[in-house]
Amino acid sequence: GINMIVRLWEWNVEREKEGKMPVDMGLGLNTDNIVAGNIGASKRMDYTMIGDGVNLAARLESACKQYSARILISDFTYQKLKGTYQVRYIDDVVVKGKTEPVGVREVLDYHNKDTFPNLMDTVNHFNEAREHYRSGNWDKATKSFKECLKANPEDKLSKTYDNILILEDDCIPRKELFYFINKKINLLKSKNYAAICGYQLPEIHKKSKKN
DSSP: OHHHHHHHHHHHHHHHHTTOOOOOOOEEEOOOOOEEEEEEOSSSEEEEEESHHHHHHHHHHHHHHHTTOSEEEEHHHHTTOOSOOOEEEEEEEOOTTOOSOEEEEEEOTTOOTTTSTTHHHHHHHHHHHHHHHHTTOHHHHHHHHHHHHHHOTTOHHHHHHHHHHHHHHHTOOHHHHHHHHHTOGGGSBOSTTTTTTSBOOOHHHHHHHHO
16 A cells, blocks of 8 residues: 555656646555455446445545545554554544444555654644544643644644644534534535634524523
C-alpha cells in the first residue's frame, strides 16, 4: 500500500509535466478470514470476496476522503504488523449491521520531510490529543491538536479535530459536543457553520440552543 501511493505520486509528477490532472486514491486495509473465489452460475461467474472483513476494508477505503487520509488500516491489521511504521490512531468506526466499533489508524510512511514536515512530532501530539479526546478532556485535547498544527500547519486531520472542538465554545455544551463528534464528521456538513469549521448542528440541537 505504501509503495502504491509512492509510485502514484511519482506518476503524477509525469502527468503534471504533460499538463494532465493528478490522480489520487485511498486504500482501506483489514485483516480477517473471508470467502474468496469464483462465485455465480455457469453462465456468469466472477472472482470476488465476501465477508465482514471485506465490508470493513471497503468502509475504511471510503473513509479515506472523510479523514483526509490515503491509507487507513483497522486495529486487526495493526495488531498483525511486524515492522515499525509511522501510524496514528484516528477514530473508531462501526460497520453497517454491526454494533461494536473498530479502531482505525492512518499509515503515513509514504510521506517525506517535504510532504509532511515534522511527521513524528505531529504523530506523537496527535496520539496524545486523541487520548485526551476519548477521555473527554477537551482543553488538553485542543492544546495537543494545536501542537500538531504548529508542527505541520497543513495536517488536514488535525485541523478537522481542532475545528470541531471550537464548537464547544461557540455553540454546543460539552455533553452534546461529545455526541456530535462521535456521530462522525460527514454527518455534520453544512453552510451555516462554514466560517467555523464546515459543520452544523442538526435541527433538534439548534432548537435546544434557543431553550
